[in-house]
Amino acid sequence: MKKINFRVKMIGVMVVILAVFLSFGFLMKNTINKAEKTESNLYNGSIVLSHQMSQLNSSLLLKVQIPLQQFRTQGKITASSGYQLRTAMKDIRNQLLNIRNERTYTPQEQALLSNMAANLDDMFGKAENIINFKGDITKKQDHLQWQKLYDIFDQTVQKFQENASAFTLLKVNNDKQLITNIKAYFSRIHRINNTVLIIGFLLILFLSVTFIIDITRKYKMVIKYLVHLSKGDLTEDIPEIAHDEMGWILRHVRLLQDSLRKITIEVNTAVNNMSIASHDLSASSQNIAQGSSEQASSVEEISSSVEQLASNIHQVADNAKATEKVVVQLSKTTSLMVEAARKSQEKMDAIAEKIGIISEIAFQTNILALNAAVEAARAGEHGRGFGVVAVEVGKLAERSKKASSEIEGLIHESVSVIEDAGKIMLEVAPEVDKTSDMVKSISAASIEQKLGADQINDAVQQFNEVAQQNAAASEEIATSAEELSAQADRLMDSQSFFKLKEEDMVNNIPGNTAPIVKKKIPQSVSTGNKNNPGKGVDIDLEKPDDLDEGYERF
Amino acid sequence: MEKEAVETVERKQHYILFYLAGEIFAINVKYVLRVLEATTFTKIPKGPSFLKGVVNFNGSVLPVVDTYLKLGMPAKKDFRKSLILVLNITAEEKNVNLGILVDDSDDVFEVKDSDIKPYPATGSKYKVEYVDGVIERKGNFILILNPQKLFATEAGTEIGNNILLDKENQTEQDDQTE
Secondary structure, eight states: TTSOOOHHHHHHHHHHHHHHHHHHHHHHHHHHHHHHHHHHHHHIIIIIIIHHHHHHHHHHIIIHHHHHHHHHHHHHOOHHHHHHHHHHHHHHHHHHHHHHSSSSSHHHHHHHHHHHHHHHHHHHHHHHHTTTTOOOTTTTTHHHHHHHHHHHHHHHHHHHHHHHHHHHHHHHHHHHHHHHHHHHHHHHHHHHHHHHHHHHHHHHHHHHHHHHHHHHHHHHHHEEEHHHHHTTTSOOOOOOOOSHHHHHHHHHHHHHHHHHHHHHHHHHHHHHHHHHHHHHHHHHHHHHHHHHHHHHHHHHHHHHHHHHHHHHHHHHHHHHHHHHHEEEEHHHHHHHHHHHHHHHOOOOOOOOOOHHHHHHHHHHHHHHHHHHHHHHHHHHGGGGGHHHHHHHHHHHHHHHHHHHHHHHHHHHHHHHHHHHHHHHHHHHHHHHHHHHHHHHHHHHHHHHOOOHHHHHHHHHHHHHHHHHHHHHHHHHHHHHHHHHHHHHHHHHHHTTSSBOOOOIIIIIHHHHHHHHHHHHHHHIITTTOOOTTOOHHHHHHHHHHHHHHHHHHO | HHHHHHHSSSSSEEEEEEEETEEEEEGGGGGGEEEEEEEGGGEEEEEEETTTEEEEEEEEEEEEHHHHOOOOOOOOOOSSOEEEEEEEEETTEEEEEEEESSSEEEEEEEGGGGBOOOOOSSSSOOOOGGEEEEETTTTTEEEOOHHHHHHHHHHHHHOOOEEEEEEEEGGOOOOOOO
């Protein structure tokens, strides 16, 4: 019973119904056939027969008796009328023969009918006698004969009539009997039909009710589990009921439930993760927002600093320009100084030359004085005074030599100093030029720096804008993250629509699908205090608190 | 030569002071004929090693002795400020004029003979027979040289008068450093 599916059952019920109807129809058809047959029998046997009998009687009356009675009164029978009479009698005999032959009769009726035929023959014999009567009715004897013939004829007619009425009566009685029989038959048929109908109806009712009860039971079961599913209740396991369609539906409902469980678990995990992540994101983005605002203020500070820097650079550029002028002046002055040093060296050289002359003169004088002294000494006592003079001259020469050599030394020193100065100046001159160039390049560089500082300033402004945008964006992100968190909570609320079994909540989540990273969160979220020992105790213990706060907050 | 016989209580003689390589020497004026500039002196390329060159003295060619070589002093190259003392000495019974190169000379002075102290024989730089004595003057010890003995060999050497004054030799004089 369990393995038969609804289609087969339905077909079975249909077959039963069909069989019932067919049998009923067959019965009905039979009955109707029978009724028709009976009716036609009745019609043939009763109505047609009576009609024929009456026709027979009437034709007997009209064509035989009445002409005969006319003949009786007339007293003679013409040949033609005799022929007519015979023909009529033949017809009547044929009619009776037809009546007899057309249908079957009971033996009683048969006897009556044969009586009737015999009577008719007798009657027609008598009629023949009448027709064949050749006497004269005017004559008393003949008339009596005539009358006697007629009386005999009337007697036969009487007999025939008696038999005919007896037959008719018998026929009526028979028909009555037949009708009674038919009635009984029909009532029997009716009973049978009723029985068949009742039995079929009961069978159909039983089958249908059983079927409906079966369907209803399974249907209710399916509806129950579907209602559970629709209420999100995934706790109850759906049993295997049967192998029929409802069982199939239920099996698929169970598959759906399994899928929903899996999905719910995964979605729960994901939602928890998302919630945590969105909280983190919210916090991070708030941090970022704060950082961005700080950055923005820092950038503003940088901007002001850069502006100050730009103005400083501008000042530096101005100073560099001024310095450049000064350095150019210095360069000119330096060349002038070099020139002056050269000139003074020339002068010194000239002085040295002159001093050389003096020195030479002193040298010569010294020699002269020496020679004079020598001569004076050689001259002896006479040359003494001259010798003294000579020595004095020598001393003068010595002094002037000394002085000139001192001057010479001084000049040499001066010359060397001037030379050094000149050298230094010459050395300095290119340095000064270089300095000038450098100052020029500093000036140019400071202008470029100014531009650069302006660009930096612009960039910093842009940066500032970006930082403010960042701040705004991160605040938006924070709001979005909060919204996301709210959405996650809402999703979690929505997801809590699906109720899972305890073991599903506890065991299934870390089991097959969720990776290790996700493990902690569902554990910590779903079970709260049932933490896996030895895995990130601090974090796991703290996280639910955060989440709880988050839940309270939202 | 004793041509002055004037003997007072203390005989005074004139000496000419000259400098050689930082040392101070004196020579009796009686040997000195003249003081000349060294610029006039001409070097002789292929002469004897002691002979530095020749100088024109009153139209005659006078040999100039390399005093530094003679006294074992470092060779001198710049003679622009140098002087030449023209000496008249007697060597091998001949009166010979001879020039000696000195760095400088600036004084002629009288010295009492008693002020002349003998040159110590031992531990001295120069041979005793070349030095007549030592005097002290203005805190300096001055060696009094005896040119007759000192330049005896140089005076004895014949120097040909055919040596021509060669002007190109003047280029041998080097640049001064000071």
